[in-house]
Amino acid sequence: MSAEGQTTEATPDEEAPRESRSRQVLREIAESSSMVVLMAIVASMVIGGVLIIFADQAVRESAAYFFSRPGDTFSAIGDALGSAYSAMFNGAVLNTQAESFAAMIKPLTQTLTMATPLIFAGLGLGIGFRAGLFNIGAQGQVLIGATVGAYVGFAWSLPAGLHLLLAVIGCALGGALWGFIPGVLKARTGAHEVIVTIMLNYIGLYLVAWLLSLDAFQREGSDNPISPMVADTAQYPKILGAQFNLHLGFLLALACAWGAWWLMERSTLGFRLRAVGANPSAARTAGMSIASATIITMVIAGGLAGLAGSAPVLGTQKFLSASTAGSLGFDAITVALLGRSRPLGIVLAAILFGGLQASGPTLQVNANLPVDIVVVIQALIVLFIAAPPLVRAMFRLPAPAHEKEVAA
Amino acid sequence: MTATVADAAPAASTAPVAAKTWRSTIALAVIAVLSLVIFGLGTGSGSTTTFVVARGTDFVHLPDFTVPSRVAAIVLSLVGLALAGWTGYRANQRRKVGLWLPIVYGMAIMGALLTWAGAGRDATSIQLTGLLTSSLFLAVPLVFGALAGTLCERSGIVNIAIEGQLLAGAFLAALVGSIAGNAYVGLIAAPIAGALVGLVLAIFATKYWVNQIVVGVVLNMLIVGLTSFFFSTVMTENGDLNQPLGMAKLPIPLLSKIPVLGPVLFNQNLLVYLLYVAVAVMQVMLFRSRWGLRVRAVGEHPKAADTVGINVNRTRVRNTVLGGAIAGLGGAFFTVASGLAFGKEMTAGKGYIALAAMILGRWSPRGALAAALLFGFADALRAQLGAIGSPIPSQFLAMTPYLATIFAVAGLVGHSRPPAAEGVPYKK
Amino acid sequence: MKLELRGITKRFGDFTANDRIDLLVEPGTVHALLGENGAGKSTLMNVLFGLYDADEGEVLLDDAPVVFTGPGDAMAAGIGMVHQHFMLVHPFTVAENVMLGHEDVRGPAKLLDLAAARRKVREISDRFNFNVDPDAVIEDLPVGAQQRVEIIKALSRDASILILDEPTAVLTPQETDELLGIVKDLRDAGTSVVLITHKLREVKAVADTITVIRRGKVVGTAEPSASQEELASLMVGRAVTMRVDKAPATPGETMLQVDGLTVVDDAQVVQLDGVSFDVKAGEILAIAGVQGNGQTELTEALLGVVGTDAGTATLDGELITGRSIKDVLFSGIGFVPEDRTEDGIVATMTIANNLMLDTHDKAPYAKGFALQPKAIADEARKHVEQFDVRATSIEQTAGSLSGGNQQKVVLARELSRPLKLLIASNPTRGLDVGSIEFVHKRIVAERDAGAAVIIVSAELDEVVALADRIAVMYHGRIVGIVPPDTDRDTLGLMMAGAHQEEAA
16 A cells, blocks of 8 residues: 555545456566465475375275274375375476486476477466456467468478478467457457457367368378378477477577567567556556557467467477367466566476476376376466465465555 | 536436447347348248257147248348347437347347258258257256356456366266265255355455456366366276266156147256256346345445445355355256266366356346357257258357357447456455 | 544554544534545544544443444444445445345345335435435436435434535535535434535534544644634644745747537536637636536546547647547647546556656657666656655655655656646645645746646635636536636636626
């Protein structure tokens, strides 16, 4: 609460308009301290551990005779947790059982590969959040971007380099188009972007399903609705050699992170977007156009989400299917929230969640755990991050001064 | 910008005024004209469409009826055009149109589509009763979900977590039902799962003031993760915990013998009857009872409610939990009420369509029912057209609920005004 | 019923809004709580009404201590409150609003008994000649009628103490007189009334007892027979008359010419009705009027925030209506908005950033698309010094500044461009005395530098002190333009819609 709020009587009575409240919440998320982030991750891992114990057959079997031989239960719990967490480490960071150096660091490169699309889409969402827009539509934007990029990749025949460039641009344009629609609808009619983007996710999904039923997109000789493979000339080159999946898209994502930082912190456009996001009426009174800020934000956010679509179609999977986007769009929301909408934070959050996802196969093989546990941990982290007072209460951390005042 | 003008110009005191806008009229007219051209004039003049209304078990056996396709499609399109005209007439008077209009309009255009699709197919005919039955069937989770959304949003809490609540309900219904070996026990468990999800949403929204959209989206992920995790571990290792159970149809004596509507409406399982009750009770309670008045006040102007002694956050928590329970009950549709075992992510986005039905139904139980039925109809139509080989790609029909919702929130069809305090945490 | 507050203290963070306040309201009297904006009157009443918890002190009803944990308790104890911002649910009818919280119900489902609610509304409305239809929807009612609904709400709960918080802020003088009549009727019917206001005339007209509050403390009590001057000096702690030292105006060429400007809002209400006037270079035109008579729409239409439906405005011969806000600002208009926190500053951005909201893409702040952090900081320091903004750093967020310093930031920004016209709406609302003087001085300086100036103010004192000419607005029209020495009664009548000739 500002000093102004205390010197005029009217302010405590007035209800701030809803927009500014949701922005305030976004800001609070953005300002949550690193300690809270760390504790949120710890708490989520612990809860994840409880689930792992609960689901473990050996634990349940030994628990049946817990009172006669409790030691069995505890050792079963230890085994379950030990194999789960070591599988996570082995799958996401370093393979400790590996024979060669290359095999040892492969998990890490896999983590960065998985992080690549999350960085792209997370950056787009982060810019949206800072400009005051709740874009739930990254999912659709990723898919449409991937569709355009994949089409350029498999249908056109061009020299290497140029082909890749055009395919990447195609991804960005596809996503940007899918971002432009809610942007322009919000700017012109006031249609809430949350609803429109949710609906566009499904429209995009069915549109792609339809496209894949057409001859132009259908892979010859396949019964599945999947596209032909993207031409070699349009694929991201592998940057660490053929034995690693890590591709040029990762470097492009880092470049985009730098670009997003420059855009938001050092450019006049970014200044406008921040001002509009923080207080649209003041921005408008100072001569900024809310409509154009809304449209530009959604186009940039969509374009970055579209680039996220390039990671599967030009980098890893190398063809298009209706499930190409997976749950990327929603994962990216958690990345942007955990990364506090700041580029560096988003890169780190994407690597964390990319690592969790990369450990999926190892979890399955080494610990016999389904990859879904990763989704649970991811969602829990973001829930905790969103409510710093909850985390502080759980770990008895002191509340920062400004929060005490808000509570007063 | 809501500057109040003391006794301002005479216009200020006249009854409800809607802004004079032609957007709806134009949108409705364009679609009706397209329908006229494509479905009406695009149908061969000699062809006919056969509608089968009767089924072997009917008490009164109605004959199939066959209509000249072209004429019928033209007539239905003209009905749509007339409704567009009525919208324009009302807009000119600055009056609003009722909820019935988009519903009737939607049915007319869909009817034209159906007639066109069935034209000249002597071997196949449109199974009208079957179509209506599956419309209702497919609408069940949407209605429960939309009711849940309505309950929460009327009290000012945005519930994006409907999807998660449906899924949690489906999961727990299957689990508990399987353990008990009885579908009805599962039906009782389902709302508990949904209520728990609602409780988490409510606590984050009212105690920690976390953005409700964030919580909703993340809760959906969490529930997908949790249910998939348990499905892949506990349920897969022990098949007894996830059995396909079914609920018998309970035909209501006499009523179920009414031609066409009888079997559609009154030969259903318990969950469908609960749906009728839920819609009717909610409609009355929300708009005619003390509870409803208070809930709506909390959603519109929480501070005003607080100043007359209504506990805003308690009302919101209760509504969100109750809403979650209703969505959870709707989740039972996917498992015990359909005779299916639980499957990963089996709600497949129905929670988001329910959200759309809530918006299109303008935050009222009756409207939610109507919108959900329309969406269910579109879904059933897709299946039937797929069966008879429709000229329209099924994916486009699948898009219609989503497109309709975008049109609605963009103000192209009707107007949707959400509760004023929706999504705003109440802080003293 | 007798109401007594003893030693009420309420703090917000480091700020003490109420400091050991004592107050005694005798049964069947009108007790005025007099104080400037921001003195802590509303906070005190919110404590009494159970909306805030007091940090110290106690409330006594008929000498028995009571604790209100919420407004429900206060109402049950017989205290009713009409808030400055009405607590009415807009899509509800009058009857629904009145019954909310203490509904008459039937049956186990507790269905509403609307007939009983309507009857109750009609009965109270008839008793005090309120003329309110129980089935009217609130959002269709004019402000005066909404206020009567609020009073019905309180009375229907058998309030024996009624708190009116700045009830006349949104009323015309006539409506104000009607309300004061109602207050007297209520008192005669045995209800105690606490009238919170900063308007001396109202206090003198109806109060039986007066308590004056300044900066959160009771500074004295007075009899209604006390003179306006005495009351005013108690209230503000200084001589009442607002005086601005300024040389006589030397008007030049016509700078702003407004012809038939009309604004119709989304609800089809005519907010600005064919307004025409001009302002010359080097003169201050002050616009007087009761809040909500089209002043906001006029300034916003000139800036282009709201679209115009007819009419034109030209600045120095150049058309400004129908152009983008940015165009208008850079054609030479400075704009100090009415609501500083909403439209003036971005609270979460730094002072430096707030100073460049309008010119962020121009030199020296930017080269091409790139911002120039060093130039931004240099400019900010310069402005902060020139306008005496009290801040620890230019990197401090604007939201952490006091109201006066926020207003200085807005002024510094708006006066940094070469101006032909300055538009300032309620430029000193909620500011301390020092800041008020500073703001007035800068505005006069701008005039003397040759700019045309439009001041909109709800405070007649400020209008009279600053104006070279006064335009009075009523119902979206200008009812007359008069010299600043026009007597106040005439101005008052004009604010109630009388034309100049009738009023004089």
